[in-house]
Amino acid sequence: MKYVIKYACCTHVGKWRSENQDNFLCDGKYIGEQDATMDCLISGRTQGDEASLFAVFDGMGGEACGEMAARIAAQCAAECAANLKIGQRPAGERPTGERRTGQRPTGGHPADRRPTSERLADDLRRCCAEANEAICRYADRSGIGSMGTTAVMLAFADKEIILCNIGDSKAFRFDGETLQQLSVDDYALSAYGRKPPLSQNLGIPADEFAIEPHIMKAPCCAGDIYLLCSDGLTDMVSAQEIRRILSESEQDLNAAAEKLLQEALDAGGRDNITILLCQVEEQRHRPWAKIFPRLF
Template identity: 35%
Template sequence: MGYILQAACFSHIGSRRGNNEDNFFFNGVCLEEEHKSTHDPLLLERVLQEDICFGVFDGMGGESYGEQASFAAASEMQNQLEKPKRFYQTGGKYLNNLAQALNGAVFRRGQELLASRMGTTAALLYLSGSHVYACNVGDSRIYRLRERIFAQLSQDHVSAWPSASGGKALLTQHLGMNPEEVQLAPYIIKDDLRKGDSYLLCSDGLTDMVDNLTLSDILSRQTNAEECAQALLKAALDGGGRDNITAIVCKILGSSF
C-alpha cells in the first residue's frame, strides 16, 4: 500500500527573544545560520515511495552559540542524508548513526568557537517503507495522534532535579557532547505507518506554551498540515511566545492507489 505524506514546517522567533536558536531539516531545507523566522510554513506533499527524514533542533549556549549549534546539526543532517544508506541498516541503526554524526559535527563546531557549552537538542522522524522511526536527544519532543489518542513518542533527557537557578531541569543528553567523555544515547522507537496518523516534532517553545490537550485538539481538528502548523504557532504566541517556536507536522493521508 502506498501512502501520501502531507507535511508543514515553521520556525518563529517568538515574542520575547532577540534571536532564534532553533533550526530544522525539512525536505532538504534548513534555516541559515543567522535567521529570525520562516515567513510562511514550508510545505510538502508527496507519495511515500522513498525514505524521508525530518528534524527539529533547539540550540543552546548563550550569545550566538545556540544558533550555530542548531545550524551545525541541521546542515550536517543534509550532508549525511546525501550519502547512500547501507542496505543492511535498519531504521533504528540508521538513526543512531545519524545522531552520532550530528553530535560529532556540533562538538567540532564548538571546539572551533572555543564554546564548551554549545549544544542542541534533536527530534528526528524517519519514514521508511511501512514503518516510522522516532529519535530524540534532549527535550525536543515527538508526538503521534492515532485514532484520537495523543501519545509522546520521545523521551525527555532531563535531570530529575531542578537547576540551581530554579529554572527548567538540566539536560542529561544533547548534541555537542564530547564523544570521548560522554556516550550519546539517543532514544529511538519504531512505529507502524498507518493511514490517518499525525506526527508532531517540536521545540519546547511550543510545548511550554501549549498543553497536550490543546496540541491534540489542533492535530485532530485541522486535517490540513499547513492549517495545523498555523494553528500551533498561533496557540504558542497566544500563550506568551516566551521562547523560539519550531515545529514540523506530518499527516499520513492514505493510500495513493
C-alpha cells in the same frame, strides 16, 4: 501500502528572544546562515515509496552558539538524508547550505534497495554521532566553552516509522483520537517547581559523556499525524490543547501548524517555536491517471 507524506513546518523567534536558535529538516530544507532571521511556513508532500526524513533541533548556548549548533545538526541530517536517498529532491538539487565535500557518501545504501528500518535506525544513530562530533569540533576551534542542541528525527520507511531523539524536543502521534508522546525526555534531577536541565544533548565531548540517542519503531498507519516540536510549543501549550487543535484541523496541516504557533504566541511565546507536522495519506490506485494526467 503505498502512501504520500503531507507536511507543514513553521518556525518563529517568539516574543522574548532576539534570534531563532531552532532549526529543522523538512523535505531536504533547513535554515541556513542566510536564512537565520526568517520566520517561515513551508508545506508540501513527498512520496512514501522511498524513506523520508524530518527533524527539529533546539540549540543551546550563549549569543549565536545555540543557533550554530542547531544549524550544524540540521546540515548533518540533510547530508545523511541525501546520502541515504532519504531526502525527496530532484536529481542534482542540494539542500540549503549543504557542503560540497567531494567525499564519497558514507553509510548509504544501494539505489536499487530501500533501506530497512534496522539500517535506518543505525543511520540515525550515526547521524547523531557525526553531528555531536561536528558541534564539538566547531566549539573547540572557536574557543567556545559550551554549545549544543536537542534533536528529534522521524524517518518513514515503507510500512514503519523510525524515531530518534536526544534532549527534550518532542515527537507525538495523533491517530484522530489520542495524542501520544513517542519521544523520551532527557531530563536530569532538579529542584521541585523548576524545569530540569537536560541529561544529554548533541554537543557533548566523547571523553566527557557517551551520548545514547533513543530509538523507537512503530507501524506507519494511514491518517496518522506526527508532530515534531521544540519546547517553545510544549512549554506554552498543553497536550490537551495540542490534541484539540489537531482534531479540529487534521484535514489542513497548514492551518493546524499556524494555530499551534498562534496558541504558543498567545500564551506568552517565551522561547523560539518550531512545529513540524507530517501526515500519512494512503495513495489510491487511479488507473486513469496516466491517460488523463491533467485531471489528477
